[in-house]
Each structure stands twice: as C-alpha cells, then as structure tokens.
Amino acid sequence: MSADTSHPLNTGDLLKTPLFALHEKLGGKMVSFAGYALPVQYPLGVMGEHNHTRNAAGLFDVSHMGQVIITGPGADIWIESLVPGNIKDLAVNHIRYSMFTNDHGGIMDDLMITKRKNDLFLVVNAACKSQDIAHMKAHLPEGFTLTEITDRALVALQGPKAAEVLSRFSSGADQMNFMTYAEVTICGAECYISRSGYTGEDGHEISIPAHKAEDICRALLAEEEVEVIGLGARDSLRLEAGLCLYGHDLTTDTTPVEASLLWAIGKRRREEGGFPGDHIILPQIKNKNYAKKRVGILPAGRAPAREGTVIVDAEGHEIGTITSGGFGPTFGGPVAMGYIKPEFAAVGTEVFLVVRGKSRAAHVAKMPFVPQRYYRKT
Amino acid sequence: MTTYYSEEHEWISIEGETGTIGITEYAQNALGDIVFIEVPEVGNNYDKGDEIAVVESVKAASEIYTPVGGEVIAINESLESDPALVNAHPETDGWFYKISISDKDELDELMNAAAYKAYIDGLE
Numbered sequence: 424m425s426a427d428t429s430h431p432l433n434t435g436d437l438l439k440t441p442l443f444a445l446h447e448k449l450g451g452k453m454v455s456f457a458g459y460a461l462p463v464q465y466p467l468g469v470m471g472e473h474n475h476t477r478n479a480a481g482l483f484d485v486s487h488m489g490q491v492i493i494t495g496p497g498a499d500i501w502i503e504s505l506v507p508g509n510i511k512d513l514a515v516n517h518i519r520y521s522m523f524t525n526d527h528g529g530i531m532d533d534l535m536i537t538k539r540k541n542d543l544f545l546v547v548n549a550a551c552k553s554q555d556i557a558h559m560k561a562h563l564p565e566g567f568t569l570t571e572i573t574d575r576a577l578v579a580l581q582g583p584k585a586a587e588v589l590s591r592f593s594s595g596a597d598q599m600n601f602m603t604y605a606e607v608t609i610c611g612a613e614c615y616i617s618r619s620g621y622t623g624e625d626g627h628e629i630s631i632p633a634h635k636a637e638d639i640c641r642a643l644l645a646e647e648e649v650e651v652i653g654l655g656a657r658d659s660l661r662l663e664a665g666l667c668l669y670g671h672d673l674t675t676d677t678t679p680v681e682a683s684l685l686w687a688i689g690k691r692r693r694e695e696g697g698f699p700g701d702h703i704i705l706p707q708i709k710n711k712n713y714a715k716k717r718v719g720i721l722p723a724g725r726a727p728a729r730e731g732t733v734i735v736d737a738e739g740h741e742i743g744t745i746t747s748g749g750f751g752p753t754f755g756g757p758v759a760m761g762y763i764k765p766e767f768a769a770v771g772t773e774v775f776l777v778v779r780g781k782s783r784a785a786h787v788a789k790m791p792f793v794p795q796r797y798y799r800k801t
Numbered sequence: 802m803t804t805y806y807s808e809e810h811e812w813i814s815i816e817g818e819t820g821t822i823g824i825t826e827y828a829q830n831a832l833g834d835i836v837f838i839e840v841p842e843v844g845n846n847y848d849k850g851d852e853i854a855v856v857e858s859v860k861a862a863s864e865i866y867t868p869v870g871g872e873v874i875a876i877n878e879s880l881e882s883d884p885a886l887v888n889a890h891p892e893t894d895g896w897f898y899k900i901s902i903s904d905k906d907e908l909d910e911l912m913n914a915a916a917y918k919a920y921i922d923g924l925e
Contacts, residue, residue, distance in 0.1 A: 470834035470858040655833075677813055725837045725881070729859050750836040750859050757837070779839070779855065 431516055434460040438527075440486035441576040443632035445640060447649050457549035459487040460655040468493035469792045473752045475665065476622055476660055477793075478780070481652035482581035482643055485621075489552030491526065491545040493559070495567030498543050502536065505562060506515060506589060507679060507698045509689025513538045518602040518617055520687055522679060528700030528707070529683065531558065533667065535619060537604045544604070546577070548669045570583040575615075576636035581626035585649040586798060589627055596627060601797040610639050621657065623664025623795045644721040649720035659668070662758055664750045665719060665790030671730060672717060672746045672760060681762065715762040719790035720745060720774070724783055728776045734763055735775045735782065740765050742774065754792045763787065806917035808880055809870040812892055813911065815902075820869055823843045824856065824887065824894040827921045832858040835884045840898055842874040847871065847900070849907050854897055856887070867900065875899040 432453045435444075438459040441772040446453065451462025461484065475481055494681040495501065499510045499729060508521030515538055532551035547555045552571070553692045559569055580589055586597035593607040599618040607614055612635035631639050643649050658668070673682055678700065685708065692698065696705055696745045707713045722728050727750050736745035748759030759776075767774060772787040804814040810828035814822040815910045820825050829835065837857040854865035874899045879886055887895035901906075912920060 461859070464833065468833055473859075659859060725884075726839065727837060727862070729862060749858070752834075752859070 427772050432460065434683060435752070438487070440484055441636040442484045442578070442640060444485060445637050446484065448541050450655060451651070453572055454654070456654055457487055461487060462593060462651075464653040464655045465651050467650060468499045468579050469659065470494070470752050471741060472650065472652040472656035475650045476582045476624060476652055476656060477753050478583070479648040480626070480646075481622075481651070481771075482584040482640060482649055483652050483654070483657055484576070484640075485579050485628070486576040486636070487545040487549035489545075489549065489555065489759075490561075490572040490575055490577060491547065491552075491556065492565065492572060493540050493545065493563075494542040494570075495564060499538055499566065501564060502543060503692070503697060505559065505699065506534075506538065507688045507692050507701070507704065508746070509692055510536055510538065510543075512691070514687070515540055516604045518604055522673070522684070522687065523558060523667060524679065524698055524700040524704065525675055525677070526699050527740065528678040528703030530669075530673045530677055530679060531555070531675060533669050533673055535617070539604065545676060550670060561768070564588040567570045569607040572630070574633050576631045578631065578640060578643075579622075579623040579626060579628045580649070581620045581624045581641060583625060584795065585624065585626035586618075588643065588646045588648055589629075591646070592639075595687060598800075599627075599798075601625075601653050601799050602638060607667050608729070610635065610642055612639065614639075618798060621666055623666070623791055623793060624660070625796050625798045627696050641691075658747075659749055659752060662747050663754055663791065663793045664795060665760065665792065667717075668747055677715075677717070677762070678704050678707060678713065680704055681713050681715050681717065705734075711765075712780065713765065715743065716768040717746075717760060717769050718770075719788040719792065720748070720759040720761055720763075720776070720785050721788040721792075722757040722759065722776060722783060725756065726778055726783060728759045728778055728783075728785070730778070732759070732761075733777045734767075734785075737773070739775075739782070745776065751792055758792045759785075760790065804914060804922075805868070806910035806914065807866075807911055808920065809866055810866060811868045811923060813868050813908075815908070818902055818905075819874065820871070820900050820902050821896050822868065822892075822900060823890040823899055826864065826890055826891050826918070829888050829891040829895075832856060832860070832863060834859045835887045838880045838887065838897065839871045839886045840880060843873050845873050847873070857884075865897065869900060869902050869904070871903040872896050872902050898899055
C-alpha cells in the first residue's frame with residue numbers, strides 16, 4: 424500500500440484555529456491545509472461524516488477562511504470595481520456569492536459578500552486571503568478602512584436539522600432566508616450568522632468571538648443531531664453539490680463564464696461592465712466564444728476519476744481535464760467536475776476518462792449531483 | 802496455513818503453491834472508507850513488487866504492490882459490488898487475489914505476524 428498515512432502530523436509550523444484544542448480532544452486527524460492544522464476526519468470517518476451531514480447536522484471549523492470588514496461611504500459601489508456581482512442593489516443583511524477577477528478576466532478568488540447596515544462583511548478563501556487583502560488595499564479609496572478579523576472563529580452548521588438546532592440557541596434562526604445575515608447572541612457571545620454554506624444543505628455559517636468558540640461548539644455538539652465534520656467530508660459534500668473549490672475548479676486561468684458562474688454576474692453588471700477583465704468576460708457572454716467550460720462528469724463504472732484526469736473523445740483526442748473528482752457517498756458512485764471544450768459540454772455527451780492508462784466511459788452531467796436543499800421562504 | 806506480511810501492509814497466506822493476498826487491518830484503517838478496488842486479471846503474470854491493484858478510498862487512490870511474483874489464478878469478485886468488505890473483513894472475506902507463486906524464496910523477505918505487529922507498533 425503506497426498511501427502515506429503512517430506519520431502523525433507535526434503541527435508545530437502550522438497556524439492553528441481557535442478550535443485546534445477541541446479538534447485534538449475529539450480525535451480529529453490533523454492535516455496541513457492552506458497553512459493551517461485542520462482535521463481531515465474524526466473517528467466517524469469521511470463517509471459517516473458525509474452521510475450524517477446529509478441526514479442530520481454537521482459542524483465544520485472553517486476559521487482558516489478570511490473574515491474582512493470594509494467600511495467607507497458607498498463601499499458597496501466601490502467593491503463592484505473589483506467583482507462582477509451586483510452588490511449595489513443588494514439589500515441590507517443579504518449575502519452575495521462573487522469573485523475577484525483580474526485584468527485578464529481570470530478568477531483570483533471566490534468570496535461571500537454581506538451587505539451590513541454600515542459596512543461590508545467578506546469571507547474569502549484561506550489560501551487567498553493575504554493576496555485578496557493586498558489587492559483590496561491597493562484599490563482602497565481615501566477614507567475607507569479594511570479590517571481583517573483575526574479574533575473570531577468561523578464555523579458552519581449544515582444539514583437538514585441544522586437550522587432547527589441553531590434556533591434552540593438563537594430564536595428565529597430557522598426563519599432566516601437563504602443568503603441572509605443576522606447579528607445574534609449565542610451563549611452570551613455576539614455572533615454573526617449567515618444562512619449559507621458549502622454542502623448544498625440548509626444551514627448557517629457562524630462567526631464567533633475566538634474565546635467563546637470552543638464553548639459554543641461544545642454546546643452545539645451536545646445536541647443529539649450534531650456531529651463534528653472534517654475537511655474530507657466537506658470536500659465530498661461540496662463536490663456532490665456542484666460547488667467550486669478555489670485553486671482547483673477556479674483559478675486565474677478560468678473566467679466566470681468558463682467556470683459556468685454566469686448566474687453570479689447580475690444583469691446590470693453585464694450591461695455596464697466596470698470590473699477587472701470586463702473586456703474579456705463581457706464578449707465571452709455575448710458571443711459565447713470561449714475555449715473551455717466547467718461541467719459535471721459522471722464516470723460510467725465505479726472507478727473515481729481524480730483531479731488531473733484527462734478527458735478524451737471517442738478518437739482519444741484530449742478535450743478536457745477533471746478538476747475535482749471522487750466518490751459521492753449520497754450519490755452512490757463516482758462524481759466529478761472539470762473543464763471541457765464547449766462543443767462537448769452538452770449534458771449527456773459521451774466522453775472518456777483516462778484513469779491509470781485505461782480509457783473509461785463517462786458522460787457530461789447536470790450539476791448538482793444531489794438536490795440542493797437551501798431554505799427559501801415562499 | 803502460514804501468513805506473511807509486507808512493509809506495505811499486504812498479507813499473504815500460503816496453501817501449497819498458492820498465495821492469497823489482501824491488505825491488513827492497519828491498512829484498511831489508514832485508508833478509510835473504501836469505494837472501489839481495481840483487481841488484476843486472471844492469467845496475468847507479475848513480478849514481486851509490481852503494482853497489481855488499486856484501492857480507492859473516499860480520500861485517495863493507493864497502489865497495491867504484489868508481495869510475491871507469479872500468475873494470478875483468482876480474484877475476489879465480491880469486491881466489485883461490495884468494496885467495503887475490505888473495511889469490514891480485511892484479512893478474511895476481503896481478500897484481493899490468489900497467485901500461483903513462482904518463487905517461494907520471495908516469502909523469506911516478508912514478516913511473520915509477530916514481526917509485523919512490532920513493525921506497525923513502531924509506526925505509531
């Protein structure tokens with residue numbers, strides 16, 4: 424067996440989240456992720472953690488992600504100069520998924536932007552946060568302030584029972600609409616809660632003062648529906664939900680159009696432009712002219728196709744690459760996403776995946792692979 | 802019936818000239834939930850140390866190297882529909898393949914149960 428699984432991680436050189444001690448106490452198997460020591464799994468195991476999140480509620484430590492507050496007159500209008508999303512027209516206490524684009528239309532990071540009463544609250548990827556902050560600071564107008572929040576943990580409580588559990592600690596949390604935000608008190612601590620997540624399930628993300636993070640997590644974990652979940656299940660959950668992982672499915676070599684994230688570019692922004700790379704992105708939208716497109720891929724057999732797997736056509740010509748792939752426990756088989764030449768991007772197109780030198784049948788499939796279950800009031 | 806172990810966490814149990822091969826309890830525990838196993842084809846010949854099978858867990862793909870050379874004479878067909886059998890019973894029902902051993906001297910380089918136990922204790 425070749426897997427390097429026998430050496431305990433030396434966490435000495437890694438950054439630690441406010442929940443590091445709790446992870447170790449709960450038996451988390453720690454790995455290095457974006458410079459942080461984080462649990463890849465707990466004793467329940469990746470499959471068990473994945474299924475528990477889909478069936479009840481899972482608690483994830485995502486404190487490695489960057490939390491940033493931007494204050495300034497018209498901050499919502501200003502940030503539109505860096506992202507293609509419609510932030511100006513976003514209502515207060517609402518959240519939008521967007522991305523920083525560069526001058527070539529490539530994606531520098533994807534992020535969540537919450538419009539609060541007096542500022543913007545951003546959540547960015549751990550591996551990109553220094554670069555994102557430098558990028559924003561370089562463009563920050565006079566009189567604006569940018570503050571990285573380093574004294575708060577960030578956790579996600581996800582799953583069909585998640586909102587019900589959270590409402591026991593914060594009355595009314597289960598009545599919030601998907602992609603809305605509130606400031607609430609949980610166990611005596613001021614928390615920011617967002618009805619959002621990265622699993623395709625209902626649930627919240629909760630920003631907690633660091634010194635109260637372990638107490639609140641222990642209280643949540645004491646609820647019978649809740650299990651603690653590691654990075655392994657986080658990845659299989661988001662992959663089944665068709666959600667992108669920055670650095671894999673999104674890079675500076677992919678535009679939002681190629682990444683099939685057109686839904687995140689508002690109508691007004693498509694007409695007006697005014698974001699980095701608009702001269703590349705807007706013609707791609709208008710002319711439907713681009714070299715590759717992100718699609719779902721379902722292998723026909725049982726063999727997972729991992730990141731980097733080459734996609735070929737029936738004649739064996741290379742037509743794309745898998746950027747995320749693995750086994751989907753809820754789907755019950757291998758699932759993947761990747762970039763493919765647009766002429767092969769239609770759902771149902773037969774393709775082949777070269778796994779360990781063998782060409783294996785697959786087809787382009789609709790994402791998500793499992794239905795999203797976000798809470799939307801009707 | 803004698804069972805030997807490799808440093809790569811395979812076991813091989815010997816009956817006459819035939820070896821039955823699988824992965825150890827330690828290996829299945831380290832790999833986590835197994836979702837797919839690619840076994841060799843019956844009739845193919847391998848040298849000791851050749852990559853002969855692949856185990857895919859929810860986490861990653863891991864290669865299996867045959868602890869002895871020879872001709873594959875049987876595979877465990879249950880693994881195709883139930884790869885988790887290896888998690889549940891790695892050293893019995895979760896066997897991978899049977900091989901007709903070409904050179905039994907190759908077994909001398911493997912460990913017995915006591916030596917393997919000492920070996921994995923040293924890894925922790």
